[in-house]
Amino acid sequence: MVNGELVLESLTKSYDDQVAVDHLDLWVEAGEFFSILGPSGCGKSTTLKMIGGFVAPTSGRVFIDGKDVTDLPPNKRAVNTVFQNYALFPFLTVRQNVAFGLRRARVGKQELNRRVDEVLELVELSTLGHRRPSELSGGQQQRAALARALVLRPDVLLLDEPLSALDAKMRRQLQVELKELHRQVGTTFVYITHDQEEAMTMSDRIAVLQNGRLEQVDVPSAVYERPETPFVTQFMGISNMIRAGVDRAAEGWVARFANAEFAMRGSPPLGSSVDLSIRPERVRVSGAGSVGSLSGAIVDVSYLGAATHYLIELDANVTLQAAVPNDGVHHLRRMGEKVSVHLSPEDLRVVGEDQVAESPVDAFTKVSTDYADHVPVN
DSSP states (O other): OOOOOEEEEEEEEEETTEEEEEEEEEEEOTTOEEEEEOOTTSSHHHHHHHHHTSSOOSEEEEEETTEEOTTSOGGGSSEEEEOTTOOOOTTSOHHHHHHHHHHHTTOOHHHHHHHHHHHHHHTTOGGGTTSOGGGSOHHHHHHHHHHHHHTTOOSEEEEESTTTTSOHHHHHHHHHHHHHHHHHHOOEEEEEESOHHHHHHHOSEEEEEETTEEEEEEOHHHHHHSOSSHHHHHHSSOOEEEEEEEEEOSSSEEEEETTEEEEEOSSOBSSSEEEEEEOGGGEEEEETTOTTOEEEEEEEEEEOSSEEEEEEEETTSOEEEEEEEOSSSSOOOOTTOEEEEEEOGGGOEEOOGGGBSSSOOOOEEESSSOGGGOOOOO
């Protein structure tokens, strides 16, 4: 049996009349790399502290492997924490830092040395055990902090934004290393971050929090491609939000925007309008006058290396962002240039489950133009 299953049951934390975490229900499978993602002040760090036993919940329960640990102190839980600031003892060597918890637990010398050697090799610090933290780079200090936490063999490892103090290149490198480390040790990782890319890169599943409430839990691809709330839609990268009118039809319903009509399958939304979203990388741009497209003009151009981002104003005063790869085929377009915009039916999403009467939309078909005759993007 693999240990490390974590269950949060209606977990709540209030400070006076301020609710930091609001009736949070979560299940983390043993051995999972699970990220809690959200902006500053959303309650993610407070949640981590309640799991670790550093903060007592106002109400609700924390279970690890079926055992209620809500009232246990941190040292009585099968949990260890890696902090953002590393929290290494500056006067001890790397090896002494890693061995510190084992010494307090009165682990025998032979077993202690074996376990320290093992974990230092795991984090690729075997040759640096004699150094003090001040003699290490930021990435090496973070590896030392990971080694110190893992050497105690916790069932659940909590990571509180551990890469946020590093530069972008080092963060990307450590993301890959952390994912591989998780694969090797098999420990349940609960990772706190405000960085969407970081969560997407490493996680098996992601929980998105906002104002102490759970917005969505799912695998990274589903959270990005099928966001369930307006907040998740906007928070998980850039997304175009389109307000569309709704008409009833004999089968399904019709959405109207930018002087075009779209026949929708599925149950009609509630009300006379609906919010649709589409990611910029799903918006295709071609030369003006293309068949089966919407007409517009470029009002802003941002060259970002791998892609160029365009802000395009359609004829009906609807503005869309488009991200076009710089792949050698695409040629850079200019401000004011007239273009055609293609929106593939499967890339449009209805935002907010409460807007749909019975079931989510499963397909979109454009009425006023024929999407079967797409002109290749140039």
